[in-house]
Amino acid sequence: MRSLLGCALAVLFVGSFVATDARAQSQWPTPPATPTPSEQISGPLTGGTADHTKFEILKQTFATGSDVTQACLSCHTETGRHFMRNIHWTWEYTNPATGQQLGKKHLVNNFCTNARGNEGMCAQCHAGYGWKDEGFDFSDETKIDCLVCHDRTGTYYKTPNSPGSPACSVMFEGKPAMDLSHIAQSVGLPERANCGTCHFNGGGGDNVKHGDLSSALKNPPRTLDVHMGVDGLNFACTACHITNKHLWAGSRYQIEAKDQDGTGLPGQRRDVATCESCHGLAPHQVDSIASFKRNDHASSLACQTCHIPEYARGGVATMTHWDWRTAGKTRNGEGYHEHGYTQGNGEHRYTYKSIKGDFVYAENLVPLYRWFDGQMTYTTIDTKFDVNRQPIAINDFTGHREDGHSRIWPFKAMYTWMPADVGNGTLVYTHLWGEDDSSYWGNYDMGKAIAFGMKKAGLPYSGQYGFVETVSYWPITHMVAPKEDALSCESCHAVGGRLDGLKGLYLPGRDHHPWLDLIGVIAVLGTLAGILGHALIRIVSSFRGQHS
Amino acid sequence: MTIRRVKIFSLFERFWHWSQMALIMVLLFSGFGLHGFHHLIRFETAVTLHTLSALLLLLLWAFGTFWLFTTRSWRHFIPTLSGMWQVFHFYSFGIFKGEHHPYRKAYWRKHNPLQALAYLMLKIVLFPLIWITGLIYLFYFLWRDLPQASDWLTGFAYVHTGAAYAILVFVLVHVYMLTTGHSFKEHLMPMVNGFDDVDLTPEEEAYLLKDEPENIR
Numbered sequence: 006m007r008s009l010l011g012c013a014l015a016v017l018f019v020g021s022f023v024a025t026d027a028r029a030q031s032q033w034p035t036p037p038a039t040p041t042p043s044e045q046i047s048g049p050l051t052g053g054t055a056d057h058t059k060f061e062i063l064k065q066t067f068a069t070g071s072d073v074t075q076a077c078l079s080c081h082t083e084t085g086r087h088f089m090r091n092i093h094w095t096w097e098y099t100n101p102a103t104g105q106q107l108g109k110k111h112l113v114n115n116f117c118t119n120a121r122g123n124e125g126m127c128a129q130c131h132a133g134y135g136w137k138d139e140g141f142d143f144s145d146e147t148k149i150d151c152l153v154c155h156d157r158t159g160t161y162y163k164t165p166n167s168p169g170s171p172a173c174s175v176m177f178e179g180k181p182a183m184d185l186s187h188i189a190q191s192v193g194l195p196e197r198a199n200c201g202t203c204h205f206n207g208g209g210g211d212n213v214k215h216g217d218l219s220s221a222l223k224n225p226p227r228t229l230d231v232h233m234g235v236d237g238l239n240f241a242c243t244a245c246h247i248t249n250k251h252l253w254a255g256s257r258y259q260i261e262a263k264d265q266d267g268t269g270l271p272g273q274r275r276d277v278a279t280c281e282s283c284h285g286l287a288p289h290q291v292d293s294i295a296s297f298k299r300n301d302h303a304s305s306l307a308c309q310t311c312h313i314p315e316y317a318r319g320g321v322a323t324m325t326h327w328d329w330r331t332a333g334k335t336r337n338g339e340g341y342h343e344h345g346y347t348q349g350n351g352e353h354r355y356t357y358k359s360i361k362g363d364f365v366y367a368e369n370l371v372p373l374y375r376w377f378d379g380q381m382t383y384t385t386i387d388t389k390f391d392v393n394r395q396p397i398a399i400n401d402f403t404g405h406r407e408d409g410h411s412r413i414w415p416f417k418a419m420y421t422w423m424p425a426d427v428g429n430g431t432l433v434y435t436h437l438w439g440e441d442d443s444s445y446w447g448n449y450d451m452g453k454a455i456a457f458g459m460k461k462a463g464l465p466y467s468g469q470y471g472f473v474e475t476v477s478y479w480p481i482t483h484m485v486a487p488k489e490d491a492l493s494c495e496s497c498h499a500v501g502g503r504l505d506g507l508k509g510l511y512l513p514g515r516d517h518h519p520w521l522d523l524i525g526v527i528a529v530l531g532t533l534a535g536i537l538g539h540a541l542i543r544i545v546s547s548f549r550g551q552h553s
Numbered sequence: 554m555t556i557r558r559v560k561i562f563s564l565f566e567r568f569w570h571w572s573q574m575a576l577i578m579v580l581l582f583s584g585f586g587l588h589g590f591h592h593l594i595r596f597e598t599a600v601t602l603h604t605l606s607a608l609l610l611l612l613l614w615a616f617g618t619f620w621l622f623t624t625r626s627w628r629h630f631i632p633t634l635s636g637m638w639q640v641f642h643f644y645s646f647g648i649f650k651g652e653h654h655p656y657r658k659a660y661w662r663k664h665n666p667l668q669a670l671a672y673l674m675l676k677i678v679l680f681p682l683i684w685i686t687g688l689i690y691l692f693y694f695l696w697r698d699l700p701q702a703s704d705w706l707t708g709f710a711y712v713h714t715g716a717a718y719a720i721l722v723f724v725l726v727h728v729y730m731l732t733t734g735h736s737f738k739e740h741l742m743p744m745v746n747g748f749d750d751v752d753l754t755p756e757e758e759a760y761l762l763k764d765e766p767e768n769i770r
Contacts, residue, residue: 294601301694406703494596500589511707514589514596518711525718532722536729543733546649 045241047194058190067185070150071134076189077151085146087250093132094149096120098258105383107258113386113432115399115421115475116208116327117361121386122458125167126438130203137166152185154199155192160184169438170447172340173360197233198223200242209361210354212321216370216417217483221319221350229319231487245278254278260480262307262379262404263412280308305406305510307377307414309482311492315369316417316481320350322366327421330472332362333449340449360437360446362422372415372481374504376404379411381478386464389430392473396420397432399477406509413507415481422474424451426459428467434458555758559751560768561663562743566626569617570744576610577720579603584717607687614680629663630673637666648733657752675723683716 057063062076078085092098097108109120109127120127128136134148135141142148152161164177201223208214212221227234232244246255255278264281280288288303289296302311317323334357335341345356346366354366381400384390390397404411426433436458437445445454452470459466497504498514505515562570583603586594594602621627639655644667647655656665664672686709689696693706731740743749748770753761761769 294604295597298600304694304697407700409698494600495592498587498596510703511710513587513710516707516710517589518714521711521715525715528718528722529725532725536725540729540732542649547651 045194045196045239045244047241047243053193057192060190063186063189065186067189069134070152070185071147073185073189074134074149074151075147077192078146078149084251085149087252088132088149089143089146090250091252092256095143096131098256100258102380103382105385107383107385111385112383113399113434114208114214115419115423115477116214116324117437118329118423119386119434119437119458121434122436122461123438126165126169126173128166129163130206135166152188152192153202154195156188156199157191157193157196158188159198161188165438167438168440170440170444172447173438194241195243196241204242208324210324212317213324214419215479215483216316216323217313217479217481219317219319219321219323221321222483225319227487228490229486230484232485237487245283247278249276257480258381260377260379260381262377262414263304263410265410284308305412307412309480309485310372310374310413310415311496312485312488313372313415313481313483314486314490314492314496316372316415316484317368317370318484320348320368321352322346322348322354322368323370323417324364325367325370325417325419326363326365327361327419327423328363329421329423330362331357332359332445333451334359335449359449370417371503373418373478374413374415374507375402375478376406376411376507376509377402377414377416377480378404378408380404384432384475386432386434386462388432392425392427392430392471396474396476397425399475402478413504417479417481419477419479420474421477422472424455424470425473426455426467426469427471427473428469429465433466433470434462434464436461554752554754556657556750557753557758557761558748558770559660559753559761560747561658561660561749561751562747563624564747565616565620567744567747569613569620572613573610573617576606576613577724579606580610581717581721581724588714604691607684607691611684611688614684628661630669630676632670632673633666635666637670640665640667644733654734658749659752660754660757663749663751671723675720679716679719679723683713683720686710686713686716 060076060080062079065076067073067076088094092108095108096110097106099105100107111121113119117123117127124131124141125137132150132153133141134150150163153163160181160183162180162183164180165174168174201218201220204215204218205211205220205222206213207218212219221229222233224235225233227237232238232240238244243253246253248254254276261277261279264277264279265286266277267281267286268283286303287300288308289299291297291300340359342355342359343357344353346354348354348366349368355364356366357363381402383400384397404414424433424435425431433455435445435451436443436454441457442448443450443453443457445451448454455470456466456468492503495514496502498512500515502515504510504512579602583594583599583606585591586599587596587603621630636656643652643655654665658664662669689709690706690713693702696702699705731737734740758769
C-alpha cells in the first residue's frame with residue numbers, strides 16, 4: 006500500500022516536471038517562425054496568381070503614374086470602383102455614432118495643423134495623383150495611385166502636387182528619375198515599407214505622430230515587434246489590417262476597444278484588426294493560476310496595455326511637445342533649423358524649425374493609461390470651445406469601468422501650443438503651403454495665413470488669433486513586445502505603479518484603506534507590546550518570588 | 554479524580570493543526586505581500602501561493618468540520634462561563650505571583666473556558682469572514698459584470714484585510730500563551746505526541762485502561 010502511494014507520488018512529481026519542460030520548450034520564448042520566411046506575411050492573400058513581368062501592357066514606357074494606373078485597371082477591372090470607397094482615397098469619414106465629419110479632408114490636428122487648403126503639400130500622402138485644390142475629381146479612377154502601396158522596388162516616390170514657396174520646393178529637387186515600367190512589372194502585395202511611406206511619417210517626420218509607428222518597423226527585430234520581426238513572424242501590416250475589396254480592417258476613427266467576438270468562424274472576421282480576432286478571448290494558455298488570472302484581466306485591460314511596455318522603441322523618437330508660438334524666427338530674413346536631439350539609432354532630430362516652431366522628442370516612453378470605450382470625440386473646425394479651459398482636447402475620449410465596453414488602454418499624449426481663433430473660440434485652417442504671399446511657409450505671417458486659410462474654406466474668422474495649448478491622444482497598438490518582455494504584475498499592482506490614480510477599479514497592492522491599515526497595524530503592534538509587557542511583569546515578579 | 558497522561562489530540566487533529574498553521578503562515582506572508590507590506594516575493598508568486606494555500610486550507614477545513622461533527626469533538630468548543638473568571642484572573646494577576654493555572658483538563662473538556670471561547674470565535678467568526686470574502690474575491694471573474702462590482706470588491710477586500718489583521722493578532726497571542734505554563738515545550742508537546750495531563754474520573758480511567766490502553770499512560 007505504502008509503496009503504491011510512493012509510486013503514485015513519484016509519477017505525479019516527475020510528470021509535472023516533464024510537462025513544465027515540454028511547455029517551456031514549445032511556448033517560451035515565442036519561437037521564430039521556421040523556416041524564416043523571405044517574404045512578409047500578408048494574411049490570407051499571400052501567394053499571388055500572376056507574374057506581372059509577363060503582362061504585355063506593362064512592357065511599355067510610362068510617362069506618368071496615372072498611365073500605369075490605367076494599365077492596372079485594364080485587367081483589375083473592378084478595383085478602381087472598390088478603391089474609391091476607402092479612406093486612403095476619400096480622406097473622409099463620418100462617425101456613425103457622433104455624426105462628426107472626420108478624415109484628413111476636414112480635421113485639424115496638433116502637428117502640422119491642417120491638410121485642408123494645403124493639399125498641394127499634404128496630399129503627397131493621398132493615394133492619388135494631382136490633388137492640389139478643390140478642383141480634384143474624386144470620381145476619376147485613373148487618378149488612383151496604385152504604386153505607392155504596391156511598389157516592391159523601393160524606388161517609387163512622390164513629390165508635392167503644387168510647387169509651394171521657393172523656400173520649400175527646393176527640398177524636393179534633384180530626385181532620381183523613376184523607371185515606371187520596371188516598377189509596374191515588379192508590383193506585389195504591400196510590405197511594411199509601403200504603408201510606412203506615409204504612416205511612419207505622420208506629423209511631418211519619422212514617428213513624429215503616432216509614437217508606435219516608425220521606420221524602425223521596416224526591418225524590426227522580434228524584440229521590437231513580435232509579429233513584424235524579421236527574425237520572427239515577419240508580418241506585413243496587412244496580416245492584421247486585412248482587406249476586403251480594398252477596404253482595410255482597423256481604424257483609428259472606429260476603434261473596437263473591447264472585442265467580444267474573438268476569432269469568429271474560419272474566414273469570417275474581416276472587419277477588425279483586433280488582437281482577439283486571432284488570439285481569441287482567452288489568449289493565455291491556462292496552465293497556472295497566474296495565466297488564469299491573466300485571461301481574467303482581458304476583461305479590463307486591452308492586450309496592448311501589458312504587451313507594449315513602452316512606445317517609441319527601436320531607436321526612433323516620437324514628438325511629445327510642439328510649440329508653434331516660437332515659429333517664424335529668421336536669420337538674415339531666411340528660415341533655419343536647429344539640431345537638438347540625437348535618437349537611439351544615432352540620427353539627429355530638429356528641435357527647432359522656423360516654419361514650425363520648437364519640438365520636444367522622447368523615446369522608450371511609458372504610455373498614459375485610461376479607460377477607453379473606443380469612441381473619440383474630435384474638436385473639429387466647427388467646434389466652439391472655451392479658450393480659458395486649456396489644454397483643448399483635439400480628440401477626447403470617454404470610457405468607464407461600468408459601461409461594459411471599455412478597457413484600460415495605453416495612449417500617447419501630444420501637447421501642442423498652436424494657433425486658434427481666440428475671438429470665436431475655434432480652431433483654424435492655416436494656409437501653410439502655397440505660391441502666394443499669404444502662405445506661412447515662406448512668408449512667416451501667421452495672421453495673414455490664418456485669414457487666408459479661413460476665407461478659402463468659407464469659414465468665419467474673428468480676425469483675432471492667438472495660441473492655445475492643445476492635447477491629442479493616440480491609442481498605442483503597435484510595437485507589441487515578445488511575451489517575456491510584457492509587463493509584470495508589479496508594474497501596476499504597487500503604490501506608485503503605472504495605474505496610479507486610475508479610478509474605477511480595486512487594485513490589490515495599490516489600493517489600501519488608510520484607516521483600516523492604521524487600526525490593523527496598531528492592533529498588531531499593540532498586541533506585541535501587550536505580550537512584551539505581560540512577559541516583563543512575569544519575569545520581574547518571578548525574580549521577586551525567588552528572593553522572598 | 555486522578556491526573557493521568559491521556560491522548561487528547563488524535564493523529565488527524567494534530568495533522569489538521571500543523572498543516573493549518575503552515576497554510577496560515579503562507580497565507581499571512583503572501584497576503585501581506587499582495588497588500589504591499591513587503592516585496593520579498595514577486596506579486597505573481599504571491600497570488601499563486603495565496604490562492605493555492607487558501608484552496609488547500611478550505612479542503613482541510615471541510616475534512617476538519619466533518620471530523621468535528623462525526624467524532625462529537627465539537628462539544629469541546631461549546632462556550633461556558635464555568636471557571637472563566639478563575640482563568641481570566643490567573644492571566645491578569647495569578648500568573649505574576651507564580652500561581653498554578655487553575656484549569657485542569659477534563660476528558661471531554663480539553664480546553665480551558667477562555668481557550669474554548671477564543672477558538673470558537675476563530676472558527677465561527679474570523680475564519681468565515683476571511684474565507685467567505687476570499688472566495689467572493691477569488692470568483693470575481695464570475696460576477697465582475699454586475700453593476701458596481703468594483704465597489705463591492707473594494708468592500709470585500711477591506712473585510713478580508715481586516716480579518717487578516719485579527720488572525721495575525723490571534724496567532725501572536727496564541728503563541729505567547731504557550732510560554733505561560735511550566736515551559737514552552739510542555740505546552741507544545743501535546744500537539745506533537747497527542748498526550749497531556751487530564752483529570753479523569755474513576756469511570757473514565759477504568760474505561761480507558763480497559764478499552765483504550767494505547768491512549769493512556
